[in-house]
Amino acid sequence: MDDERVWNFEESLWQASEDRYHERVDPECVMALSHAPFLFQGEAAVEAVTGTPDWDKVAFSNQHVSRPQEGLIVVGYEVKAEKGETVFEAACTSVYRRIEPEEWTVVQHAQVARGRGMERQ
Numbered sequence: 001m002d003d004e005r006v007w008n009f010e011e012s013l014w015q016a017s018e019d020r021y022h023e024r025v026d027p028e029c030v031m032a033l034s035h036a037p038f039l040f041q042g043e044a045a046v047e048a049v050t051g052t053p054d055w056d057k058v059a060f061s062n063q064h065v066s067r068p069q070e071g072l073i074v075v076g077y078e079v080k081a082e083k084g085e086t087v088f089e090a091a092c093t094s095v096y097r098r099i100e101p102e103e104w105t106v107v108q109h110a111q112v113a114r115g116r117g118m119e120r121q
Contacts, residue, residue, distance in 0.1 A: 001096075001104060003065050006073060009104065010094060014058040014081055021046055026097065026105035034090070034113035045109075055081040055088075062091075071098035089114045 001009070013024060031045040032038060040048040059080045066074040073096045081088045095108035 001073060001098075006065055006075060006096075007060065007063065009096070010075060010077070011058050011060070013094075013106070014079065015054050021049055024105055025049075025109075026107045029105075029107050029109065031108070032110040034111055053081075053083040053086065055083050057082040072096070073104070087115075 009024075012020065016024070025046045027042055029042065029045040031040045031048060033040065033048055035048075057080075060077045061080075062076075062078045064076040068074060074093065075096075076091075076093045078091050079089065090111040090113045092112075093108070093110045094106055096104040097107050098104055
């Protein structure tokens with residue numbers, strides 16, 4: 001997956017329906033989020049992001065892509081997401097693994113929220 005597709009994939013998750021999360025979050029995924037209990041795995045990771053806004057605006061900055069081995073992609077970035085008057089800013093990482101030639105799933109995602117009154121993603 002080239003860099004443009006990587007960022008399109010990541011952005012699609014920020015603006016995804018709940019079905020999209022269920023399709024793209026790996027059953028073995030581990031997430032670190034800014035709300036208790038903070039660490040989530042498997043189905044709990046999918047449920048942790050269920051009900052979050054499908055953001056109207058998403059902007060990435062300070063973007064990094066690493067490919068430590070075939071079929072594994074690591075991204076790091078800062079995000080500003082907006083829905084109405086709700087604004088969420090965080091530093092994030094995600095790790096994708098290739099399941100099939102054009103099919104990738106998220107096996108790790110972490111967010112460090114910035115600012116006060118931040119809503120969870």
